[in-house]
Amino acid sequence: xxxxxxxxxxxxxxxxxxxxxxxxxxxxxxxxxxxxxxxxxxxxxxxxxxxxxxxxxxxxxxxxxxxxxxxxxxxxxxxxxxxxxxxxxxxxxxxxxxxxxxxxxxxxxxxxxxxxxxxxxxxxx
Amino acid sequence: xxxxxxxxxxxxxxxxxxxxxxxxxxxxxxxxxxxxxxxxxxxxxxxxxxxxxxxxxxxxxxxxxxxxxxxxxxxxxxxxxxxxxxxxxxxxxxxxxxxxxxxxxxxxxxxxxxxxxxxxxxxxxxxxxxxxxxxxxxxxxxxxxxxxxxxxxxxxxxxxxxxxxxxxxxxxxxxxxxxxxxxxxxxxxxxxxxxxxxxxxxxxxxxxxxxxxxxxxxxxxxxxxxxxxxxxxxxxxxxxxxxxxxxxxxxxxxxxxxxxxxxxxxxxxxxxxxxxxxxxxxxxxxxxxxxxxxxxxxxxxxxxxxxxxxxxxxxxxxxxxxxxxxxxxxxxxxxxxxxxxxxxxxxxxxxxxxxxxxxxxxxxxxxxxxxxxxxxxxxxxxxxxxxxxxxxxxxxxxxxxxxxxxxxxxxxxxxxxxxxxxxxxxxxxxxxxxxxxxxxxxxxxxxxxxxxxxxxxxxxxxxxxxxxxxxxxxxxxxxxxxxxxxxxxxxxxxxxxxxxx
Numbered sequence: 016x017x018x019x020x021x022x023x024x025x026x027x028x029x030x031x032x033x034x035x036x037x038x039x040x041x042x043x044x045x046x047x048x049x050x051x052x053x054x055x056x057x058x059x060x061x062x063x064x065x066x067x068x069x070x071x072x073x074x075x076x077x078x079x080x081x082x083x084x085x086x087x088x089x090x091x092x093x094x095x096x097x098x099x100x101x102x103x104x105x106x107x108x109x110x111x112x113x114x115x116x117x118x119x120x121x122x123x124x125x126x127x128x129x130x131x132x133x134x135x136x137x138x139x140x
Numbered sequence: 141x142x143x144x145x146x147x148x149x150x151x152x153x154x155x156x157x158x159x160x161x162x163x164x165x166x167x168x169x170x171x172x173x174x175x176x177x178x179x180x181x182x183x184x185x186x187x188x189x190x191x192x193x194x195x196x197x198x199x200x201x202x203x204x205x206x207x208x209x210x211x212x213x214x215x216x217x218x219x220x221x222x223x224x225x226x227x228x229x230x231x232x233x234x235x236x237x238x239x240x241x242x243x244x245x246x247x248x249x250x251x252x253x254x255x256x257x258x259x260x261x262x263x264x265x266x267x268x269x270x271x272x273x274x275x276x277x278x279x280x281x282x283x284x285x286x287x288x289x290x291x292x293x294x295x296x297x298x299x300x301x302x303x304x305x306x307x308x309x310x311x312x313x314x315x316x317x318x319x320x321x322x323x324x325x326x327x328x329x330x331x332x333x334x335x336x337x338x339x340x341x342x343x344x345x346x347x348x349x350x351x352x353x354x355x356x357x358x359x360x361x362x363x364x365x366x367x368x369x370x371x372x373x374x375x376x377x378x379x380x381x382x383x384x385x386x387x388x389x390x391x392x393x394x395x396x397x398x399x400x401x402x403x404x405x406x407x408x409x410x411x412x413x414x415x416x417x418x419x420x421x422x423x424x425x426x427x428x429x430x431x432x433x434x435x436x437x438x439x440x441x442x443x444x445x446x447x448x449x450x451x452x453x454x455x456x457x458x459x460x461x462x463x464x465x466x467x468x469x470x471x472x473x474x475x476x477x478x479x480x481x482x483x484x485x486x487x488x489x490x491x492x493x494x495x496x497x498x499x500x501x502x503x504x505x506x507x508x509x510x511x512x513x514x515x516x517x518x519x520x521x522x523x524x525x526x527x528x529x530x531x532x533x534x535x536x537x538x539x540x541x542x543x544x545x546x547x548x549x550x551x552x553x554x555x556x557x558x559x560x561x562x563x564x565x566x567x568x569x570x571x572x573x574x575x576x577x578x579x580x581x582x583x584x585x586x587x588x589x590x591x592x593x594x595x596x597x598x599x600x601x602x603x604x605x606x607x608x609x610x611x612x613x614x615x616x617x618x619x620x621x622x623x624x625x626x627x628x629x630x631x632x633x634x635x636x637x638x639x640x641x
Contacts, residue, residue, distance in 0.1 A: 059525065059552055060559070063518025070510045101555075116555075117562045123507050124566040125573070126500075 037088040038096070045107035048076035049137040053093060053105045055081045060116050061104040067119070071129075073137045075106075109135035394453025395462070401446050402463050405439075412436050413588040416581050426577045433577055436584045440568055444561045447475065451557045455550075459557055465598035468591070474515060474560035479508040479567040482587065486571075489586045490579055500574035504567065511563050519556050525549055 045051045050068060054061035056079045068075045080086035080103060093102035097115055106113045108131050113119055122128040132138040374393075391399070412435060419432050451458045459475040461468065471478065483505040493501065529546045572580045 057525075059518045059522040060555055062521045063514045063556075063559075066517040067510060067514035070513055116559055120511050120559065120563055121566045123511055124504065124563065124570050126503060126507070126570075128507075 037085060037092040040085065041089055041092060041096075042110075044078055045112070046110035049109060049135040050075040050132065051107040052077045053089070053103055053107075054079055055103050057081065058103055060101075064104040064106065064116055064119060067123070071132070071138070072140070073132055075137075108132060108137070392454045392457065394450055395457035398446060398450035398454075398457065399463050402443070405443050405446070408439060409588060412439055413585060416585050416588075420578070420581055420585070429577050429581050433572065433580050433584065437568065437572060441565060444565050447561055448558055451475070451554045455554045455557060459553060465595045467594050467598040467601065471594075473512065474519060475557045476560060476564055477591075478512060479564050480505055480512055482567065483508060483571075485590060486583060486586060490575065490583055493579075497574055497579075504570050504574065508563065508567055515556060515559055515563065519553075522549065522552050522556070 041053065044053075050073055052061070052064060052068070052075045054065065054077050065075065065077060080090050083089065090102040093105050094100070096112070097105065099115060101115075105115055106119050113122065113128075113131070119128065122131070129138065412432075415432055416436065419429050424432075447458055457463065461472040461475060464472065468477075471481065473481075483501065487501060487505075490497075490501070526546055526549050529542055529549060532542050571583055575583055
């Protein structure tokens with residue numbers, strides 16, 4: 016899977032390194048761990064997806080966007096990425112985008128989630 | 141009514157200038173009150189008669205005839221001892237003309253003018269009375285003035301004062317009559333007393349009747365406005381869906397539409413199951429059977445889509461399973477069946493399964509259980525958060541904010557229903573992947589029959605004999621009944637189902 020990247024050439028080139036492209040940041044954060052979940056602390060569906068992974072014995076890395084100073088930008092970027100009305104929860108496994116809750120559950124039911132997790136090193140059994 | 145009473149007594153205190161109808165004379169009885177309050181209702185000569193009896197006067201219903209006066213003592217005078225004795229010169233002519241100046245369309249007026257004539261004719265007699273009759277004379281003049289006032293009032297409100305005028309007109313001559321006798325002695329014999337009491341009773345009853353009628357009118361009016369509001373609301377929501385509208389007045393339009401669609405879906409379900417059954421028995425080719433199976437899968441996809449639409453418009457209706465039978469509702473999980481329960485039910489039914497298939501089925505069971513657990517926990521957190529928000533909605537201004545927050549949180553319910561339906565849909569699809577076409581066909585048949593029996597259980601339960609509940613030996617008596625039911629159901633089912641659940 017791959018996701019579209021936007022060109023920010025017309026945007027402020029004088030931004031500091033920290034104020035980079037939110038999508039880039041998302042990509043960077045997603046590749047730092049085997050299982051990365053972008054979530055919000057108040058979102059109940061995010062809580063459900065966290066429970067799902069924990070129930071499977073996976074230890075996901077969670078980024079709470081409402082606790083991140085650049086969370087708003089990232090939220091908007093995720094919304095554009097998914098084409099959803101809600102940005103979270105979004106799951107990356109092995110740096111690759113899996114999707115929102117419905118995609119994650121569908122892939123779990125059809126048996127494709129576990130091999131993906133094993134491949135990313137998040138599951139060992 | 142009490143206010144009228146007060147008006148009457150006030151009359152006696154305030155004197156002849158009081159514009160109220162001078163029924164003070166009838167202070168002790170309720171009759172004049174009912175007259176006043178009839179407000180255009182049919183004039184009751186009977187009540188008038190009773191009023192006149194008080195004066196000891198008999199009046200025939202024939203209005204042309206003059207009233208007969210039986211010279212009763214001033215019992216009425218006695219009732220208003222505090223009437224002022226002011227003597228007011230009122231030209232009799234004016235009072236008479238006053239009587240004639242009013243609309244003479246009613247018999248009342250004719251009567252009163254006749255009474256006035258008599259009054260006039262009597263006046264010389266009273267004038268010749270002794271000095272002790274001055275009081276009576278004064279009263280008479282008082283009454284004349286009041287009568288005039290009444291007549292003037294009649295010009296404005298004929299129906300209201302018509303009877304009153306009549307009475308006052310009648311009163312005056314009666315007063316005159318009494319002028320001839322003693323004015324201070326009460327000579328109420330038993331008959332009159334009884335008559336008086338009866339009159340009071342009759343008047344009171346008619347007052348109560350009227351009160352009850354008015355109350356009835358009021359409540360009907362309120363009901364009517366309520367119904368009109370409901371109608372308007374329902375029309376705005378387009379609730380008039382032909383035959384479906386009778387499903388209970390408190391269904392939202394989205395819910396009503398969904399219930400209708402679900403009923404249609406059930407009919408399709410029966411039809412498709414019949415197709416599956418004949419297909420299996422006819423040993424169709426796999427290709428043909430696949431078509432039927434795929435048709436059944438899209439049949440289920442359809443209901444999930446419909447539920448999604450319904451959840452957008454009325455999530456409570458979907459999530460509380462109001463569209464299901466009670467027995468189905470008993471096993472409800474986030475607005476539908478629990479996928480892992482379905483798998484558990486199917487495991488015994490799908491023999492023979494290959495090793496690989498068994499593994500696939502058990503994996504499916506495990507993943508559905510994990511997904512269910514995750515969604516359940518998420519929903520629990522939503523509920524907890526809602527509880528906190530609603531509990532915090534205390535004072536009004538903050539309260540509104542909290543309620544808005546609660547509303548926003550409630551909208552998450554819809555996403556949980558969507559995810560749960562998504563899980564169900566994925567489970568059914570995966571079943572088809574794991575099983576062969578024949579097995580899948582049989583699987584769907586089993587599922588359809590299972591839910592059919594569950595629905596039948598609801599009706600059986602609802603129609604079970606209730607005497608067993610009332611007998612003393614409850615345990616013994618209800619057991620056979622339950623077993624009977626189970627036997628009926630057992631014949632068409634595999635009893636595994638019930639032991640599992």
